[in-house]
Amino acid sequence: MKTVTFEAKTRDEAMKLATEALRVQPDYIALDIEEKKSMLGFKKSYDVRATVDVNLAELGLNTLQTLFDNMGVEATIDMKHPADDEITYTINTNENPVLIGKNGKTLDGIQYYIRNLLNVFTDHHVMVLCDIGGYKENRKRQLEILATKTAKEVARTKVEAKLDPMNAYERRIIHTKLAEWRDVETKSVGEKPDRAIVIRPKNAR
């Protein structure tokens, strides 16, 4: 969590300076204030230590729950917080397809939003993953099947193959899956959003 220390003339000023320095709203800041007497004893000032005080995993959970409530969607959210810098939300609702969106676009939006929200409060990056109705898990399995099938074809025919454009997360799944293959190698070509994987035979040239 972000922390700053500074000196302030009044308690009100302390919170104002803290929000400016931490770039976080007052609700999420804890102040530790110590009075400092000057030598003459009439000009008071304060030593302030301001810390961001928020439970990230809970904040993310509540924000998601509020969103689904506002949408009128019934949702159960399973939260996992396996490490300080890793939080996952496994979401299940009565309207999964709408919340996943075409090619997972809405799900990506939800994840990007929550990830950014939570990273406002920390100075080290927290990894935040969201999945709805097992979409990413299924997608991963499909991509691995696609990778294996295409790689076999490439190894047999010695002709390289280009896959459809995918986002970084999906490309990574394929790179990882084929990393240890002896007869093919993978490379990403093109620019976002058309960046795509090429699987080609090893030692072709």
Add this chain to the structure above:
Amino acid sequence: MATNYEKMIADLVTPLVVHPDDVAVKQLSDDGEMITMHIMVHEDDLGRVIGKNGRIANAIRTIAYASASREHKKITINIESF
């Protein structure tokens, strides 16, 4: 039950900002198909809400769009600072 888009978007924007009292979300129009929303935030918070290359703004748009699609509506969101 119709979705309250003002509340939904305000609840998405408010936790992001440094000045939560300066968040205003207004529904400008709803002709039954097309909804236009207007978000006003403190000028220091504009970057927070828009994000790098507008990616947070787009994430909020995508979420709102999905929500509106359940009611067979489209939604556009404008973001400005006070």
